[in-house]
Amino acid sequence: xxDCTRAGSLTDGFRAQTxxxxxxxxxxxxxxxxxxxxxxxxxxxxxxxxxxxPYDEYLYHQxxxxxxxxxxx
Numbered sequence: 001x002x003d004c005t006r007a008g009s010l011t012d013g014f015r016a017q018t019x020x021x022x023x024x025x026x027x028x029x030x031x032x033x034x035x036x037x038x039x040x041x042x043x044x045x046x047x048x049x050x051x052x053x054p055y056d057e058y059l060y061h062q063x064x065x066x067x068x069x070x071x072x073x
Contacts, residue, residue: 011037018042020063 011019011033019034019041026043031053034041042060045052 011039018059020060 015037016039019030019039021030021041021043023044023046026046026049031041031043040056042056042063044055044057044060
């Protein structure tokens with residue numbers, strides 16, 4: 001079962017170097033769409049993948065930590 005069915009359409013019209021998403025959006029279709037738009041997918045593979053694909057763990061965790069940490073001036 002696919003957890004994330006609309007993510008592909010969410011990137012329509014956007015230009016970016018990287019597509020950062022959660023495991024729920026880690027589908028072959030979304031990854032192919034990101035690569036077709038010259039975006040590097042930074043999405044951790046689901047545990048159910050027999051051959052997990054590599055991703056930039058450092059970038060993923062830095063962005064995930066930054067999103068959870070409140071801004072302090």
